Amino acid sequence: MKKDLKQKSKHIYWNPYYGGFLLGILILFTFYLTGRGLGASGAMKSSVVSIIESVSPTHAEESNYYSKFITEDESPMKNWLVFETLGVLIGAFISGGLSGRIGWRIQHSPKITSKRRLVFALGGGILFGLGAQIARGCTSGAALSGMAVLSTGGFITMLAIFGSAYATAYFFRKNWI
Amino acid sequence: MGPLIPNGVIPIEWDNIIAILIGIVFGFVLEASGFSSSRKLAGVFYGYDFAVLKVFFTAAVVAVIGVYYMDYLGYLDITQLYVHPLYLWGAIIGGIIMGVGFVAGGFCPGTSLCAVAIGKIDAIVYVGGIMVGIFIFSELYPLFLPIYDGYFYGNVTLEDSLGINPYWFVFIFSIIAIAAFVVSDMVRKKVKKIFY
Amino acid sequence: MVKKKIAKVLAFRYKILAAILILLAGGLVLLPKYQKHEGIKPEELLSNTISPERYMTTDRLAHILINQDPSFILIDVRDEKSFASYTLPNAINIPLQKLFDEGSVSYLNQNQYDVVLFSNDNFYADQAWILCNRLGYKHLRVLKGGINEWFTTIINPVKPAENMSASDFELYTTRKAASMFFGVVYPEQVKAETPKVVKVAPKKVITIEKKKKAPAEGGC
Numbered sequence: 001m002k003k004d005l006k007q008k009s010k011h012i013y014w015n016p017y018y019g020g021f022l023l024g025i026l027i028l029f030t031f032y033l034t035g036r037g038l039g040a041s042g043a044m045k046s047s048v049v050s051i052i053e054s055v056s057p058t059h060a061e062e063s064n065y066y067s068k069f070i071t072e073d074e075s076p077m078k079n080w081l082v083f084e085t086l087g088v089l090i091g092a093f094i095s096g097g098l099s100g101r102i103g104w105r106i107q108h109s110p111k112i113t114s115k116r117r118l119v120f121a122l123g124g125g126i127l128f129g130l131g132a133q134i135a136r137g138c139t140s141g142a143a144l145s146g147m148a149v150l151s152t153g154g155f156i157t158m159l160a161i162f163g164s165a166y167a168t169a170y171f172f173r174k175n176w177i
Numbered sequence: 178m179g180p181l182i183p184n185g186v187i188p189i190e191w192d193n194i195i196a197i198l199i200g201i202v203f204g205f206v207l208e209a210s211g212f213s214s215s216r217k218l219a220g221v222f223y224g225y226d227f228a229v230l231k232v233f234f235t236a237a238v239v240a241v242i243g244v245y246y247m248d249y250l251g252y253l254d255i256t257q258l259y260v261h262p263l264y265l266w267g268a269i270i271g272g273i274i275m276g277v278g279f280v281a282g283g284f285c286p287g288t289s290l291c292a293v294a295i296g297k298i299d300a301i302v303y304v305g306g307i308m309v310g311i312f313i314f315s316e317l318y319p320l321f322l323p324i325y326d327g328y329f330y331g332n333v334t335l336e337d338s339l340g341i342n343p344y345w346f347v348f349i350f351s352i353i354a355i356a357a358f359v360v361s362d363m364v365r366k367k368v369k370k371i372f373y
Numbered sequence: 374m375v376k377k378k379i380a381k382v383l384a385f386r387y388k389i390l391a392a393i394l395i396l397l398a399g400g401l402v403l404l405p406k407y408q409k410h411e412g413i414k415p416e417e418l419l420s421n422t423i424s425p426e427r428y429m430t431t432d433r434l435a436h437i438l439i440n441q442d443p444s445f446i447l448i449d450v451r452d453e454k455s456f457a458s459y460t461l462p463n464a465i466n467i468p469l470q471k472l473f474d475e476g477s478v479s480y481l482n483q484n485q486y487d488v489v490l491f492s493n494d495n496f497y498a499d500q501a502w503i504l505c506n507r508l509g510y511k512h513l514r515v516l517k518g519g520i521n522e523w524f525t526t527i528i529n530p531v532k533p534a535e536n537m538s539a540s541d542f543e544l545y546t547t548r549k550a551a552s553m554f555f556g557v558v559y560p561e562q563v564k565a566e567t568p569k570v571v572k573v574a575p576k577k578v579i580t581i582e583k584k585k586k587a588p589a590e591g592g593c
Binding site for chain 2: 013016026027030032036037047048051081083085089092094108120121123125129130139141142146147149152154155160166172173175
Binding site: 238 | 391394395397398399400401402404
């Protein structure tokens with residue numbers, strides 16, 4: 001009986017308006033406390049920078065881009081966004097654990113194979129990482145937090161992301177529907 | 178008078194602890210809203226699930242209304258908040274690339290982290306992909322420099338660049354959001370249901 | 374029965390929420406506009422102004438100068454001409470007209486030092502103090518009586534009459550000693566044939582760090 005209940009709650013998510021309301025309050029609270037918005041891809045950038053720095057310090061120093069984020073005494077991992085991302089992992093783990101969603105699996109449409117899903121995930125990730133650097137922010141950092149303060153850059157980024165996603169959705173339909 | 182940490186009301190040493198706490202709530206809300214599922218996220222582009230649109234716009238509207246009320250009541254100084262800078266073509270080109278990545282991979286960075294936390298292998302691959310993307314960008318940095326650093330308009334808000342009253346804009350923005358919710362519900366009824 | 378009623382209300386819940394949202398957003402448009410004023414509230418300014426703590430006596434200042442306390446900065450708010458003719462040791466000149474110039478604000482708006490403002494009397498220093506205090510600058514004080522008071526108490530102390538209390542005499546000796554430190558020569562001292570040596574306090578180098586204000590930085 002209990003297992004049955006857990007099985008059921010696997011696909012029961014919060015009402016989107018409720019989640020959105022809480023997320024909005026959280027953004028407001030973040031601005032009130034720190035004066036900045038939320039972010040996600042910044043931590044991955046820090047990770048890349050610190051990996052490169054440890055693998056090839058000279059290369060990291062010579063590169064114009066990495067050297068921006070390397071300071072003499074502090075590791076690039078000692079960054080607000082890295083700590084925030086750690087929190088995201090913990091929070092998502094707690095939520096997933098409470099409703100029994102934890103487990104190794106690959107989620108994909110029944111029409112495609114797992115391999116295809118992983119290839120597309122990798123390609124999508126590469127594109128997103130590249131785009132997030134060019135636009136200086138991802139959906140949470142630029143679009144969501146930018147919209148909360150009516151930043152023009154945030155609105156343009158948001159429109160560009162959703163615009164191009166809708167425009168290209170047709171070509172990827174087999175992956176999802 | 179906020180923001181509290183930049184103004185020294187809360188000592189700067191608390192910054193990282195607060196970061197973790199905020200992150201925990203952020204991750205919890207995203208996961209509980211179903212953002213750890215790529216098929217749910219992608220649903221917004223095919224019309225079978227509009228959770229992304231609803232959560233995203235509700236959050237933006239609530240936050241922006243809250244920010245302006247707090248500014249009005251004097252709890253928060255809106256001029257001290259970080260405004261995402263506008264690099265016009267960087268934002269457009271970057272956004273277009275991100276959009277394609279979003280449909281192809283089914284995640285955005287924040288949601289992929291949530292999915293990693295609950296053990297989705299595709300999300301782990303996706304995060305790896307993001308890192309590769311950042312790596313490619315860094316290596317080809319000189320090539321991207323003109324759009325990365327060019328067309329800079331400063332840390333502008335819509336008030337600066339369009340000259341509209343922000344209060345009116347917030348009002349119109351929330352009406353647009355509500356209209357989008359209504360339309361999305363109508364679309365969803367017409368589209369074939371998909372179970373995932 | 375009650376359940377039915379609740380269900381009826383719940384059927385409209387999204388409409389109700391949407392209405393609340395529009396009301397809140399519309400509230401922003403309809404709220405009466407007001408001029409935001411920078412700085413602290415008038416009430417706070419009043420209580421700061423009437424607090425006696427904002428003054429520093431000349432005796433206390435003399436003590437600080439003699440001990441060369443590094444945590445104090447003196448700021449002369451008179452014009453350049455008066456500053457050139459006479460000023461207190463190690464004072465910085467910020468004329469009242471230039472109070473909010475780029476270079477001056479870093480001396481006034483900081484957390485490192487205690488700042489003592491002075492002019493010929495209280496008047497200009499008080500004005501400068503009020504202006505700065507309204508903007509929320511901290512650690513500012515006014516030299517009570519200004520340079521005039523400095524002359525009558527420290528440089529040229531009045532010898533107390535015979536019938537005055539012992540504490541007055543004590544104060545006089547301290548002040549006299551202080552004045553000697555600042556280079557005043559007394560007749561009984563001349564007898565000892567020492568040529569007047571003006572003790573020049575080593576010029577204090579004042580470096581001001583920019584007020585620590587963590588800039589709000591970006592997301593991703």
